[in-house]
Amino acid sequence: xxxxxxxxxxxxxxxxxxxxxxxxxxxxxxxxxxxxxxxxxxxxxxxxxxxxxxxxxxxxxxxxxxxxxxxxxxxxxxxxxxxxxxxxxxxxxxxxxxxxxxxxxxxxxxxxxxxxxxxxxxxxxxxxxxxxxxxxxxxxxxxxxxxxxxxxxxxxxxxxxxxxxxxxxxxxxxxxxxxxxxxxxxxxxxxxxxxxxxxxxxxxxxxxxxxxxxxxxxxxxxxxxxxxxxxxxxxxxxxxxxxxxxxxxxxxxxxxxxxxxxxxxxxxxxxxxxxxxxxxxxxxxxxxxxxxxxxxxxxxxxxxxxxxxxxxxxxxxxxxxxxxxxxxxxxxxxxxxxxxxxxxxxxxxxxxxxxxxxxxxxxxxxxxxxxxxxxxxxxxxxxx
Amino acid sequence: xxxxxxxxxxxxxxxxxxxxxxxxxxxxxxxxxxxxxxxxxxxxxxxxxxxxxxxxxxxxxxxxxxxxxxxxxxxxxxxxxxxxxxxxxxxxxxxxxxxxxxxxxxxxxxxxxxxxxxxxxxxxxxxxxxxxxxxxxxxxxxxxxxxxxxxxxxxxxxxxxxxxxxxxxxxxxxxxxxxxxxxxxxxxxxxxxxxxxxxxxxxxxxxxxxxxxxxxxxxxxxxxxxxxxxxxxxxxxxxxxxxxxxxxxxxxxxxxxxxxxxxxxxxxxxxxxxxxxxxxxxxxxxxxxxxxxxxxxxxxxxxxxxxxxxxxxxxxxxxxxxxxxxxxxxxxxxxxxxxxxxxxxxxxxxxxxxxxxxxxxxxxxxxxxxxxxxxxxxxxxxxxxxxxxxxxxxxxxxxxxxxxxxxxxxxxxxxxxxxxxxxxxxxxxxxxxxxxxxxxxxxxxxxxxxxxxxxxxxxxxxxxxxxxxxx
Numbered sequence: 001x002x003x004x005x006x007x008x009x010x011x012x013x014x015x016x017x018x019x020x021x022x023x024x025x026x027x028x029x030x031x032x033x034x035x036x037x038x039x040x041x042x043x044x045x046x047x048x049x050x051x052x053x054x055x056x057x058x059x060x061x062x063x064x065x066x067x068x069x070x071x072x073x074x075x076x077x078x079x080x081x082x083x084x085x086x087x088x089x090x091x092x093x094x095x096x097x098x099x100x101x102x103x104x105x106x107x108x109x110x111x112x113x114x115x116x117x118x119x120x121x122x123x124x125x126x127x128x129x130x131x132x133x134x135x136x137x138x139x140x141x142x143x144x145x146x147x148x149x150x151x152x153x154x155x156x157x158x159x160x161x162x163x164x165x166x167x168x169x170x171x172x173x174x175x176x177x178x179x180x181x182x183x184x185x186x187x188x189x190x191x192x193x194x195x196x197x198x199x200x201x202x203x204x205x206x207x208x209x210x211x212x213x214x215x216x217x218x219x220x221x222x223x224x225x226x227x228x229x230x231x232x233x234x235x236x237x238x239x240x241x242x243x244x245x246x247x248x249x250x251x252x253x254x255x256x257x258x259x260x261x262x263x264x265x266x267x268x269x270x271x272x273x274x275x276x277x278x279x280x281x282x283x284x285x286x287x288x289x290x291x292x293x294x295x296x297x298x299x300x301x302x303x304x305x306x307x308x309x310x311x312x313x314x315x316x317x318x319x320x321x322x323x324x325x326x327x328x329x330x331x332x333x334x335x336x337x338x339x340x341x342x343x344x345x346x347x348x349x350x351x352x353x354x355x356x357x358x359x360x361x362x363x364x365x366x367x368x369x370x371x372x373x374x375x376x377x378x379x380x381x382x383x384x
Numbered sequence: 385x386x387x388x389x390x391x392x393x394x395x396x397x398x399x400x401x402x403x404x405x406x407x408x409x410x411x412x413x414x415x416x417x418x419x420x421x422x423x424x425x426x427x428x429x430x431x432x433x434x435x436x437x438x439x440x441x442x443x444x445x446x447x448x449x450x451x452x453x454x455x456x457x458x459x460x461x462x463x464x465x466x467x468x469x470x471x472x473x474x475x476x477x478x479x480x481x482x483x484x485x486x487x488x489x490x491x492x493x494x495x496x497x498x499x500x501x502x503x504x505x506x507x508x509x510x511x512x513x514x515x516x517x518x519x520x521x522x523x524x525x526x527x528x529x530x531x532x533x534x535x536x537x538x539x540x541x542x543x544x545x546x547x548x549x550x551x552x553x554x555x556x557x558x559x560x561x562x563x564x565x566x567x568x569x570x571x572x573x574x575x576x577x578x579x580x581x582x583x584x585x586x587x588x589x590x591x592x593x594x595x596x597x598x599x600x601x602x603x604x605x606x607x608x609x610x611x612x613x614x615x616x617x618x619x620x621x622x623x624x625x626x627x628x629x630x631x632x633x634x635x636x637x638x639x640x641x642x643x644x645x646x647x648x649x650x651x652x653x654x655x656x657x658x659x660x661x662x663x664x665x666x667x668x669x670x671x672x673x674x675x676x677x678x679x680x681x682x683x684x685x686x687x688x689x690x691x692x693x694x695x696x697x698x699x700x701x702x703x704x705x706x707x708x709x710x711x712x713x714x715x716x717x718x719x720x721x722x723x724x725x726x727x728x729x730x731x732x733x734x735x736x737x738x739x740x741x742x743x744x745x746x747x748x749x750x751x752x753x754x755x756x757x758x759x760x761x762x763x764x765x766x767x768x769x770x771x772x773x774x775x776x777x778x779x780x781x782x783x784x785x786x787x788x789x790x791x792x793x794x795x796x797x798x799x800x801x802x803x804x805x806x807x808x809x810x811x812x813x814x815x816x817x818x819x820x821x822x823x824x825x826x827x828x829x830x831x832x833x834x835x836x837x838x839x840x841x842x843x844x845x846x847x848x849x850x851x852x853x854x855x
Contacts, residue, residue, distance in 0.1 A: 068491075082480050315502065318499065336516075
């Protein structure tokens with residue numbers, strides 16, 4: 001029972017990493033495809049400003065998931081880390097280069113170096129989702145043994161695993177484009193809104209096609225999982241498909257007007273969450289398909305499970321409202337993207353708000369911000 | 385506690401396989417990350433101190449320093465976040481044996497750390513990017529959770545390391561963990577001294593590094609209020625904490641003599657258990673001889689138990705296979721750490737004396753030279769401390785329960801990942817330092833422009849966003 005709850009917590013953590021962290025990697029994809037310096041200036045500036053204050057916090061979900069995985073299911077964790085060492089090292093390389101490249105680009109002023117840092121950020125943003133996808137693909141196809149002593153190349157180079165890798169890249173790009181469409185709309189930048197609408201729709205089609213291809217490939221690779229995906233997990237699979245279609249329609253409808261950016265964003269995230277949970281439900285209670293390892297028999301002792309549940313509750317109470325505050329401040333454009341980089345100098349959007357003309361916040365500005373924080377917290381709490 | 389099985393496994397694995405490269409890689413990545421971790425733990429406090437003074441006293445210099453430091457902090461936190469992630473991955477990629485067997489135990493403090501890592505990253509996002517958009521004191525308060533969760537997160541990570549030194553709080557049956565007591569895991573017997581030791585070290589490293597930057601500027605003739613304020617904001621907290629650190633370190637050494645006697649024997653060159661043990665200052669222990677050290681009679685016994693007759697356990701109580709591999713490295717690192725701590729203490733006392741007699745900082749150039757290198761000295765001392773605690777625990781990864789060899793990955797190719805990591809980290813480290821220097825040069829240019837036209841027209845719009853007009 002406790003192991004099932006912790007399995008759910010782990011899946012929730014993976015969902016949040018996919019929906020939040022994935023979009024940041026997707027931003028790198030669009031940065032890579034934004035074209036020459038002059039043409040790509042506006043979309044790159046929007047991407048930079050949207051990712052800057054949040055990517056580190058979103059990234060922590062990965063660390064959190066790793067910790068829960070090794071604490072709750074240490075044997076399975078060791079097997080995965082050993083069998084899939086190579087793609088995990090490569091995903092890690094992507095994380096290091098993406099973060100460093102992104103942070104450095106802002107502070108470098110010489111164009112050639114800035115371009116190099118930007119290229120590092122953009123290219124490495126593809127590495128992490130791709131190799132994470134192959135890892136999940138390898139687990140889903142049952143390529144990870146219960147006890148592993150050596151890495152296996154074949155485990156993650158199967159067609160299913162590689163398709164999953166491409167699917168992850170496309171999904172990250174899809175989420176990023178949907179979020180960026182909303183961001184451009186909120187700034188009233190119709191040109192960028194159309195730019196990202198087009199890309200979001202294209203990515204939705206590519207991601208949809210890759211999902212179907214992965215599903216078809218899974219039929220040969222892991223028939224049992226396929227049967228459950230089209231069996232008891234079918235409602236979730238259908239939800240994912242409906243969400244994808246709804247996003248494409250909403251984007252088309254919102255093309256010429258403000259649209260419904262928040263709704264579109266939520267539905268896009270829901271669609272991705274439905275895929276993650278579809279996988280989880282289809283696989284339950286097995287942890288490593290193709291082996292007898294289940295949530296219940298791979299689990300740590302009950303006290304550890306209780307401790308993880310306690311940590312998760314603490315996370316919901318502490319981290320949840322903090323995230324709500326971060327996102328609400330960001331959506332009110334109270335968080336900048338640094339003042340030095342040439343990127344922000346090229347931002348087409350309006351100038352940042354200033355607290356008050358003399359710089360010392362008046363009582364009105366101060367109480368307004370405090371009130372806003374309080375409202376965000378209360379709203380978040382009522383949500384739970 | 386020492387099982388025969390572990391001994392056999394240790395002998396079978398020997399020093400071959402991938403244990404040595406895996407240890408080298410862990411040492412490289414941890415040694416690199418720990419500097420950024422120190423800055424991540426303590427720099428927010430220093431920045432908040434500067435901003436507090438800036439807001440409270442309407443001190444534009446302090447305010448400007450806070451704003452600029454937080455720009456540097458943004459780069460350092462980003463590099464720290466990714467190099468920290470490398471360590472999380474390495475726990476599984478390099479040490480699957482450790483995680484398989486003890487993941488259920490040492491995962492708990494890591495989980496707590498995850499919570500504080502979240503809070504740190506979220507509020508860093510608000511604080512670092514909320515400058516001039518959030519009202520003054522609201523902005524200041526948004527930085528407080530970063531400082532607090534930095535300390536609590538550090539406690540959690542140190543809980544894991546101290547647990548590896550003094551494992552407890554769990555029962556295992558047949559090689560499987562059957563129950564744990566999270567409280568005892570987190571607050572294990574070594575946590576009580578390791579936690580304050582590392583947190584104080586983080587504050588000293590950060591404070592002296594900040595001071596060093598401005599001391600170097602002062603030595604180059606930039607003797608203005610900006611540089612003196614920057615120096616003092618780093619130097620004063622670090623120098624004040626130094627005596628406390630020496631006290632905590634001394635207490636820790638005595639606790640190690642009690643809890644991990646073989647590590648203590650290696651730190652102090654004590655081969656045989658005896659009383660009236662001398663203290664060796666320096667010296668290289670090779671094949672049973674100590675070359676070139678200074679021997680002070682009875683001092684080690686005095687330090688370990690406040691009396692010359694105190695019995696100190698030698699490393700001969702365990703077979704050679706259970707002793708740390710390079711005793712001289714452990715001893716010399718310990719000596720370097722202690723020496724540097726006392727030199728840093730002296731620099732603080734010098735400043736205190738001048739302030740007490742003449743209400744000023746020492747004008748002598750040697751003081752500023754000391755200030756300029758104090759940051760590097762603090763970093764070296766901290767790295768030496770980690771060498772002592774980590775190499776001193778060998779051949780164990782979990783003291784007396786699991787050997788490092790048994791924990792290491794059975795995958796080949798660690799040499800490859802080690803080589804790549806060394807290359808990537810060399811670039812990463814160089815780029816970080818160059819970028820910080822570039823930022824400093826840019827600020828100096830801004831200041832020069834402002835100083836040149838004190839009563840001139842308003843700066844151009846671009847300078848408006850760069851400077852701190854209005855604050």
